[in-house]
Amino acid sequence: MTPLPPAGRARRAGLSAVLCAGLTIALGACGEDPDAGTNGIGKLSAEEIETKARTAADAAASVRLSGTLVSKGGTYKLNMRLKHDGGTGSLTSKENAFELLRIGDTLFLKADAGFWSHADGDEEKEPSESDLEAAKKLADKYVKVPKGDPSYKQFRGFTDMDVLLDGLLGMEGKLSKGDRTRVGGVRTIKVTAGEGGRGGVLDVSLEGKPYPLQFTRAGGAGVLTLGDWDKDFPLAEPSKDEMVDYGKQLPKSSEQSS
Numbered sequence: 001m002t003p004l005p006p007a008g009r010a011r012r013a014g015l016s017a018v019l020c021a022g023l024t025i026a027l028g029a030c031g032e033d034p035d036a037g038t039n040g041i042g043k044l045s046a047e048e049i050e051t052k053a054r055t056a057a058d059a060a061a062s063v064r065l066s067g068t069l070v071s072k073g074g075t076y077k078l079n080m081r082l083k084h085d086g087g088t089g090s091l092t093s094k095e096n097a098f099e100l101l102r103i104g105d106t107l108f109l110k111a112d113a114g115f116w117s118h119a120d121g122d123e124e125k126e127p128s129e130s131d132l133e134a135a136k137k138l139a140d141k142y143v144k145v146p147k148g149d150p151s152y153k154q155f156r157g158f159t160d161m162d163v164l165l166d167g168l169l170g171m172e173g174k175l176s177k178g179d180r181t182r183v184g185g186v187r188t189i190k191v192t193a194g195e196g197g198r199g200g201v202l203d204v205s206l207e208g209k210p211y212p213l214q215f216t217r218a219g220g221a222g223v224l225t226l227g228d229w230d231k232d233f234p235l236a237e238p239s240k241d242e243m244v245d246y247g248k249q250l251p252k253s254s255e256q257s258s
Helices: 006-027 046-059 113-117 129-138 150-157 161-168
Strands: 062-071 074-083 086-092 097-103 106-111 142-145 175-183 186-193 201-205 212-216 223-227 243-245
Touching: 046 175, 046 186, 046 201, 046 212, 062 161, 074 161, 106 113, 106 150, 113 129, 142 150, 150 161, 175 201, 186 212
Parallel strands: 142 243
Antiparallel strands: 062 074, 062 223, 074 086, 086 097, 097 106, 106 142, 175 186, 186 201, 201 212, 212 223
């Protein structure tokens, strides 16, 4: 066989380099390790990645949880900063928007007059004059929620880091490894549950600790973003002029009845 002339060999080497570069981008081929520079969890099984993510979340001191929740009661937008001794943030529905603040076992709820004026839970019923007067006094104030009130446990759950993460990050069905992608500029790997990810899709960080960074809930029940892991934030009780102690029981709101 006649050997290629030097110019031919050079052209062939150049072509190989171009092809290799293209394949590296598309497929992570040509000897490049797709897990180079990562925390290495991409090499693990789907079950192991999910376990690592839950372990990292359980060990974290704080997190920001935001996104959309879809339930039988409607669609809610959630934006909460949480840690083990409390939390603060907002919850918005089609009818209402309110803020929550918990410090230890003390829980506050802040909402506008529209939220409080339909205290009986009936949005179609016109509020009475006494309802409107009470609503004005409670509007945009931090109302202390009594522990014995039926709403305390419900609202507290939105400020409880452990309860909220356990309740919202459940996956249903057999786990599989998905694509490598990015969430907020951070490299991640997907873990999917069920056929086509119908049982949930979890994006786990490939950088640093393997925190969950995004979760698409099963059955189209919303998409949540998780960030600011282990970043501390202050929790301070409102000043006296910002706060109202309603008494032993709050009026029943439409959010509580949904």
